[in-house]
Amino acid sequence: MALEPAQPATSSGIPPLIRRNTLLLAITQAVVGAGMQLIPALGAISVVQLMGSSTWSGLATALAGLARMLIAYPVGRVSDSRGRKTGLYIGLLLALLGSLMTGVGMGLGSFWLFTAGVLVFGAGVGATQQLRVAAADMYPPQRRSEGISFVLMGSLLGALLSPLIVALAERLAVEVGQSPLAVAWLIVPLCVAPAFGLTALVRPDPKQIALRLRDYYPQLSSQSLSQVPSRANSSFPRKVAIWAGIAAQGQMVMLMAMTSLALHQQGCSFNLISLSVTLHVLGMFAFSWPVGRLADRIGRKPVMLGGLLLSALGALLVGFTHEYLTITLGTFLVGLGWCGTYNGATTVVADTTAPGERGRAIGVLDVWSNGAGAVLPILAGFLVEGVGIWAIGVAGVLLLIYPAVMVSRLAEVSPGRYEG
Template structure:
């Protein structure tokens, strides 16, 4: 619903909502550990029973959204009167827009799949090292902070410097984080690695989603973003399963290497993206 010059900033504001979950998660884990003693159940099981209580406000807030963001996107001129007559609502959409969109989908899918794979295996690795649930929860919290705490400045940077450099920087940070997770054995360095993976995901996925929005008209934007999300979450479901077999057969270092290899091809594709200015592309 934002104009092109503020589109990534708008997307980043949505992502920042996840910060609440990052702040609440250690508190939920601590509460679950106390309640587990009272009810005689596993702290992990109790924590999952507490999660639905945190989802209820999301339903209420979603129901209160007025007007529908799609209607704003269809009538940008009414909500952003400073835009030129005719508005640039579709200015970035052209015949060659499918190529940038395909590149963005590749980058987003790789970043999402790599991030979920590393997080699933990192928690297991920390548990095997004897870390407490609170330390594991803290590590995950720092990872989530990397994903969402900097969404707003990353979004502003994406709108000013361009989608391409932010996506490339995100892929680089994700690769560095994967190396720290896979090839180091200290809690602090592994946690730093998970933070960098989250921060890299923030840049890559923010940029990828914005490119998809740039290259689609309002009437088809929801479907296009849905394609990105389906493939990305599909990768996030499949890769952790494959990583489990990889860790069992080879070792934890293998997912660090896999986390880097997954990003090479998308990085090459993004490097070839012809972005003439933020949000505008050549075929």
């Protein structure tokens, strides 16, 4: 396929073609994110309804995290060899099939079909994380965090759509005589389907843009476009990014898996629970763009450290308060902390990799972080059952200590430039 000619940058410094592609990727992120939010909002409740016990309440979140972990590196290899759009198509197809399986499983009361659906859906969501790689490909180091964060802001629209899906499901469930949990999942494919067309409109493939970045940003010097350090100097920054990703993703998923259950046990309606999750997601994505700009201006390191601090404060509010508003504030802060830490970690990996290895490198980050997201909700379920909700507040703080020490040791001489 012939490549589209590079267009000169506008006054914003970003070429029109790049801005168009970024918007398409952000909308794709939105429609996938609408379904993704059902896992923290309804996953624990669904498992309790199917199994009759809260001991394994974190299972759905853990399975989704496990699937995201298992798919991350293979889809990264595919996107490095076949292009980012191929990886996205794989993810969208899996997400569509998985949501159908999950909805049918809930409707039939089949625990095994439900869990299989969650695994397939989680794999689909994991594969669509190549959206971040695609965004990183299209931007120079000076604007890279901003580009990644703008695409991730698409999840903000997804967060607004998620409560509408739940509300619509509750209304339709009465008419069709089905569980609202089942109906909610069966609505998700209608959200995912348009993303195939949106992805097709992204051209050229972002990996091709990365290989010709100088053509799209002629106003920047060759040195500023070639900041990938040597393998020796990139090893420690990537290790720091992985620890930060483990902390941000693992703690966030653990807390959100248990928070929805805690609110349900307090008698909160599905709508209130969905609203709480929505506010959490607002924390994750509403400030993504300014946080990305901040990381490009002052550096990835201070943004990651600030994110870890906010996540710790949020964990304390979730674990040690018992009011809906304060718990929801805690989940919002956990989301905002995740925004700074995980976006920063992703950008560090992108800063220290060439286009031909970037998909796999960010896949490695996702393997470790989603591995934490798979294990910690299971452990949290036992903690809540045996000790109480306050225990995950303590655990949520302890998880962040070592990663914070690692981030503090990162030698970032200027935004996006590191020493070993």
